[in-house]
Amino acid sequence: MKQLMIGNEAIARGAFEAGATVATAYPGTPSTEIVTNFADFEGVYAQWAPNEKVAMEVGAGASIGGARTLVAMKHVGINVAADPLYTFAYTGVNGGMVIISADDPGMHSSQNEQDNRGYGRFAKLLVIEPSDSQEALDFTRQAFDLSEQFDTPVMLRITTRLAHSQTMVEKGEPQTPVLKEYKKNAPKYVMLPGYARGRHVEVEKHFEALREYVETSPLNRIEWGDRKIGIITSGIPYQYVKEVMGDISVLKLGIVNPLPRKMIEEFAAGVERLIIVEELEPVIEEQVRSWGIKVEGKERFTLLGEYSPEYLEQQLKGAVPPVGFGLEKEIPARPPLLCAGCPHRGVFHTLRRMKLKVAGDIGCYTLGALSPLEGMDTCICMGASIGTAMGLEKARGEEFAAKTVAVIGDSTFVHSGITPLIDVVYNQGTSTVMILDNDTTAMTGHQDHPATGVNIRKQPTNKLDIEALVRAIGVKNVRVVDPLKLDELETALKEELARREPSVIIAKRPCVLLEKVVVTNPIMVDPELCTGCKSCIRVGCTGISFNDEEKKAEINAGCIACGLCEQVCTFDAIKPVEV
Amino acid sequence: MMQDKITNVLIVGVGGQGTLLTSRIIAQVAVQMGYDVKVSEIHGMAQRGGSVVSQVRYGTKIYSPIIKKGDADIILGFEKIETARWLDYLKPDGMVIINNERVNPLPVMSGKAKYPDNIHEKIAAILPQTVIVNATEIATDIGNVKAANVALVGLLSAAVGIPAEEVEKAITDIVPRKALEVNLQAFREGRNRYRMAG
Incomplete structure (x- = not known):
């Protein structure tokens, strides 16, 4: 029976079904729920690492040790783990290894919106990108096979919108985990210059084999429709294209590195106009252009933020944004803030x-x-x-x-x-x-x-x-x-x-959300003593607000009596409620 | 009773108000009824008392997990100005259910901005299909203020035309046993209020 799952839960399920037995991560939105979900399965090992570099190294060790291994982090976590990542791409794997890079276009919860598909090109990794939770499960499962087949760690690149959207998933039958044999193999796993030179040759060989593989991989597919417009896309933008463009031709890439050149050339030849829809960097576009193919891309679409169905409709069909109801002008902003009592x-x-x-x-x-x-x-x-x-x-x-x-x-x-x-x-x-x-x-x-x-x-x-x-x-x-x-x-x-x-x-002092706070010593503002100076208001707590009519501060239901505003008040106007 | 039509529901509020449980109940019901369903949520930074939105879409086949601006059939607002903030997502003939609840954002609390007067009435004046309800009051009358969001599920499910039995089944699956009776009562009272408003 089908059920709803967020992308992150589906990835954990896919890893479990593939027989992964080790998972390691440092928490980071939007990747956190992957390993927390994996930890709920029986017979597997899951851990929080102190940081992403350690997670990647523990993952590398587990893979060399013969286990199928999942490593998960947000996009900027890959920066922290980049050192072991680049060289682990040289040594290759024993047990399959899948690395989740959870990118955050739009920066819902991040300090930048770097596009980690770039890591795939730099480190010569196979990069897979699912478009919904079912694909997140299926592609994760297949990624372990591909990792072992091509002796390379595989990056599964997702975005916030996939990580945190629930879509329908049909679970599969888990396969029995296999712990592959451990054999000492210094030329493969000891990256001295002399050995690393040999491994670089292997990396290039594997990558050539991957270029062949992606041409026929079931993860890439052409959906022929009306041939006036053909769109190459992947990930969540694929869903937006399908939502707004109706029966056009689409080349849906499940693998975004390496690109299937022959397949793209065939697709380009079969449509009148070729358009590439990808959030953030023109990773696909620049490669396609370099092959001498005429294509429309970032001259039409922004490099910034997350796309949306209405954005694509506006850029592709010239749709006019809805006029709306004009109430937004008087709506004050609601920024996130520290909790009452934080x-x-x-x-x-x-x-x-x-x-x-x-x-x-x-x-x-x-x-x-x-x-x-x-x-x-x-x-x-x-x-x-x-x-x-x-x-x-x-x-x-x-x-x-x-x-x-x-x-x-x-x-x-x-x-x-x-x-x-x-x-x-x-x-x-x-x-x-x-x-x-x-x-x-x-x-x-x-x-x-x-x-x-x-x-x-x-x-x-x-x-x-x-x-x-x-x-x-x-x-x-x-x-x-x-x-x-x-x-x-x-x-x-x-x-x-x-x-x-x-x-x-x-x-x-522990986070106020760690345990349910029972307020035993409620406080109040004495209106006789409050001068309306607002010094308590300037601590920016949701537990206290300013009554504009009375020109006095007042305690709200959210107050947990942490005592901060009491200490700030120079008129002793904030004090325990008299019982 | 499959229909080709896609239903788009936007649930908006303030981090911590329980919008997530509501979207999950509605989505679960749509699954039970055999629809394709997608739900989009934002976790992380936005949950710290910020403006939050859950999007539920169901129908025979759903592509985008997010609703196009101007394409929501219904907006359920847990808070008045949040309802107004997201109003542009509504279809011109869409429906709005507003919980008559005011949660002051920081700029208002610190006196730097004004909470707009009668914003719910302004919405009702623009959109004939507006239902204003006080879910906190409903829940308090029943005896558990925490059931307010399930009362809103009652209104929402009636508005989108989902049978009550299906929702009660989902509530029974999701809500802990000891809080079940109160929540079912809140749900039924919510359904009732919708009928009275209609």
Whole structure:
């Protein structure tokens, strides 16, 4: 019987049906649910790795060890894992290995919208792209066979819209996992220059074989229709093309690297106009042009963001956008924000109050950059905060460093904040680093990590002691504070910023969403004492709002009595409800 | 009772209001009834109190998982200004169900922007097929405020013409047993309200 599945669940199912027994990942929207779903199957091993590079290396080891292996990450995670990826493309596999790259056109939840099909071309990988959940399951399953057949890791490239759309899926019969024999084979798996030269020859051979294979692969197909227009497309844009273009001819690519040149030439010859519809970069278009084929592409379509059916209808058929109802002008924006009672709020309130420069990082706390907290100067990628703060110091001197902090979450610190902290100690920086330890990877939906002491299956495991780790690196000034005790936090910051040596302040308090909060000590605003100064409003909490008619602040139903606004109020107007 | 027509339902609200459960119930019912179904959701950053949208499409064959602007048959808005924000997705003769609930966004809370007055009435003035309901009140009267979204399922399912038995079956499958009776009551009351409004 068919059932609804999001793309990510279908990928996990496909890997399970293919007999994969090892899966490893670091959480990242839109890829997170792949390995959480895989972990629910019996008889398989699944794990959160500290970061994507480790995930890729564990995956490589598992494959060399003979197991079919799934490695999943978001697009920018592939950057972190690129080093092992490029060379694992040389060694090739033993058990099949499928790497999921979950791209995010439109940046629903990311810092860039890079197109990871480019990795396929660079690393000579087979890149497969499904268009719905059924294909996500089927293609994942086939990808394991192809990985073993062509001795190469296979990249399954998906986008947010596929990862998080539910479509109908018919499950298959799982095959029994086979653990392939392990044999020492240094020329294949030890990438010394002498051996690697030999492997490069093999990579080119395999890639030539793949060029042959893709011409007849069932993953690529031509749907002949009216031949006035022919469209080459793949992934989710295929669905939009089918939605709006009716009975035209379509070449649907399930494999986007390498491209089936003969098939494309045949298709081009069979239609009057050839158009390529691909989100982001002109990856297909540039190759097709290079073969001397006349094609329409990015001169008609944007390089930016996610496409939609109405966008294609406008670009391809000249459709006029609907006029709408004209109400949007008076609708205020609703930006995402930190939850009521979020411990990060105390930190950003204090950083803003102290007028500090803040090198930020990736997590819920990046929202501290938005109004009204506006407490962040930079945010580049996972783990960048500490290195960025160090660079600011080396460019502008210790005086500047005395007004600068790096802010990084616990999961992000473990991911890639440790080595830059070693750099600060080694190269005698004086940075003050705040580790916002909320005991979870919150933004992606509360996954565990090495410092929570719990594994992906919610079983207890060894717990990384961040404080001991930081001391072992050589940071002498380490203190733990409660981010919702503002005096304590401000004192710690003042003292540590004044030091001419590295300091780490661990702001420790669990994410408010981890456990259901029961408010035992509700608070209220005393209208007699409230002067309407709005200093409590400027902490940007959904638990308190300003009543424009009364010109007073008032507590909302969302308040969890974290005490932050009480501390901010200089008129003692916010206080416990008298029982 | 298959029909060739495709039904497009847009469910909008504020992260945390329970739009996801509602879209899943509707989608499950469409599956039970033998339709091709696609549902699109956005996870991650947008869930942190931001504006959220779920899109449910069903019919004999569905391609795009997202609804074209101007092509939604019905918009179910869990919150007033979110309904207005997404209104341009509606067909000119489409239907709107508005939960008469106000959740102030941050710019309003901090006094930087104004929450528009009577936005639900403005929508009703433009679109004759508008139903305004207070699902929180329905759920509170029944005795569990959390059942508000299932009351909205009652209205929505009646609006798109899905039989009550099919929805009750899906609710029974999805909702935990101890909350089932309250949720079924909320659902039935929602159906009732739709009939009264019609």
